[in-house]
Amino acid sequence: xxxxxxxxxxxxxxxxxxxxxxxxxxxxxxxxxxxxxxxxxxxxxxxxxxxxxxxxxxxxxxxxxxxxxxxxxxxxxxxxxxxxxxxxxxxxxxxxxxxxxxxxxxxxxxxxxxxxxxxxxxxxxxxxxxxxxxxxxxxxxxxxxxxx
Amino acid sequence: xxxxxxxxxxxxxxxxxxxxxxxxxxxxxxxxxxxxxxxxxxxxxxxxxxxxxxxxxxxxxxxxxxxxxxxxxxxxxxxxxxxxxxxxxxxxxxxxxxxxxxxxxxxxxxxxxxxxxxxxxxxxxxxxxxxxxxxxxxxxxxxxxxxxxxxxxxxxxxxxxxxxxxxxxxxxxxxxxxxxxxxxxxxxxxxxxxxxxxxxxxxxxxxxxxxxxxxxxxxxxxxxxxxxxxxxxxxxxxxxxxxxx
Numbered sequence: 001x002x003x004x005x006x007x008x009x010x011x012x013x014x015x016x017x018x019x020x021x022x023x024x025x026x027x028x029x030x031x032x033x034x035x036x037x038x039x040x041x042x043x044x045x046x047x048x049x050x051x052x053x054x055x056x057x058x059x060x061x062x063x064x065x066x067x068x069x070x071x072x073x074x075x076x077x078x079x080x081x082x083x084x085x086x087x088x089x090x091x092x093x094x095x096x097x098x099x100x101x102x103x104x105x106x107x108x109x110x111x112x113x114x115x116x117x118x119x120x121x122x123x124x125x126x127x128x129x130x131x132x133x134x135x136x137x138x139x140x141x142x143x144x145x146x147x148x
Numbered sequence: 149x150x151x152x153x154x155x156x157x158x159x160x161x162x163x164x165x166x167x168x169x170x171x172x173x174x175x176x177x178x179x180x181x182x183x184x185x186x187x188x189x190x191x192x193x194x195x196x197x198x199x200x201x202x203x204x205x206x207x208x209x210x211x212x213x214x215x216x217x218x219x220x221x222x223x224x225x226x227x228x229x230x231x232x233x234x235x236x237x238x239x240x241x242x243x244x245x246x247x248x249x250x251x252x253x254x255x256x257x258x259x260x261x262x263x264x265x266x267x268x269x270x271x272x273x274x275x276x277x278x279x280x281x282x283x284x285x286x287x288x289x290x291x292x293x294x295x296x297x298x299x300x301x302x303x304x305x306x307x308x309x310x311x312x313x314x315x316x317x318x319x320x321x322x323x324x325x326x327x328x329x330x331x332x333x334x335x336x337x338x339x340x341x342x343x344x345x346x347x348x349x350x351x352x353x354x355x356x357x358x359x360x361x362x363x364x365x366x367x368x369x370x371x372x373x374x375x376x377x378x379x380x381x382x383x384x385x386x387x388x389x390x391x392x393x
Binding site for chain 1: 158161163248267269271272273274276286287288289290291292293294295296298299300301302303310311312313314315316317336338362363366376380381382383384385386389
């Protein structure tokens with residue numbers, strides 16, 4: 001069963017936003033959008049930020065609390081330049097649980113491929129495209145010929 | 149006991165692991181008779197079959213309860229497969245794509261009334277059964293579409309169904325109903341499922357989708373697939389290897 005990758009990304013982004021908002025939201029209204037092709041595994045997640053009101057952020061970088069995001073902890077670092085939120089680093093993201101590793105690393109399922117190889121093992125039944133009676137009889141006839 | 153008969157222009161093989169007695173022989177008879185009966189009723193090649201008469205005049209020849217069940221199941225799958233499984237060809241209704249697996253499914257139920265250690269193979273489509281808590285499994289080879297006397301994969305299954313779609317056997321022409329073209333790639337698509345109807349119909353539909361079919365199957369619950377393309381490369385769904393020896 002596939003996890004909804006988009007919803008997981010949204011959970012992580014919203015959590016990061018929430019952590020920031022808790023710290024800075026009191027006097028400022030921030031609005032930022034994340035480019036859709038952003039991947040959480042690129043730790044330098046870039047943000048497009050627009051601000052409706054004048055910001056009074058102090059310059060520097062601020063590390064948020066590590067928060068549980070169900071599949072693991074998420075921790076973000078906010079970078080403030082010229083009193084504006086200029087970047088968001090994701091310091092911690094779920095990577096221990098196999099499901100979240102799968103979600104983070106494989107946005108689209110990459111199915112295993114191999115070159116086909118003749119197998120020598122004996123089997124009880126054979127599955128194939130519908131073998132008609134005609135083909136069956138031909139095959140049986142050739143087998144019987146060999147058996148003569 | 150194991151027997152093969154040619155019915156519905158296909159070899160049908162049934163093996164039931166059990167001591168030979170009257171009930172066993174009767175079960176073999178019932179199963180083979182059932183396929184003969186289905187062939188008489190639903191073969192599009194027999195002018196007296198229900199499906200031929202229904203196509204000649206659907207008003208005069210109202211579908212039987214069984215034909216209604218088959219047609220309804222076909223329409224359900226047409227929806228589930230976004231139209232990649234269809235029974236309507238140029239105004240002619242041909243449910244052959246379902247009738248085979250429908251018959252295997254019913255035959256499976258007939259055998260299961262008395263036995264739980266058996267397999268039934270109809271023209272390359274298979275249902276298997278092993279007793280609960282059995283340590284044994286059935287081994288099923290996937291035919292090499294490039295060398296028909298070879299196998300390229302060994303599936304191990306206790307209970308369930310395996311169906312393969314392909315255009316590599318003469319006279320098979322699976323085409324994409326959405327553009328009317330015969331599918332040239334992939335060359336073989338094997339699907340493992342709980343029900344033979346599901347495995348067979350989904351294999352047919354995914355085959356008609358071309359090489360993307362395996363990605364579509366990956367999103368569906370309870371189905372695993374092994375697709376072979378014309379370059380002799382195979383692609384498998386993420387849990388397929390759980391069924392491989």
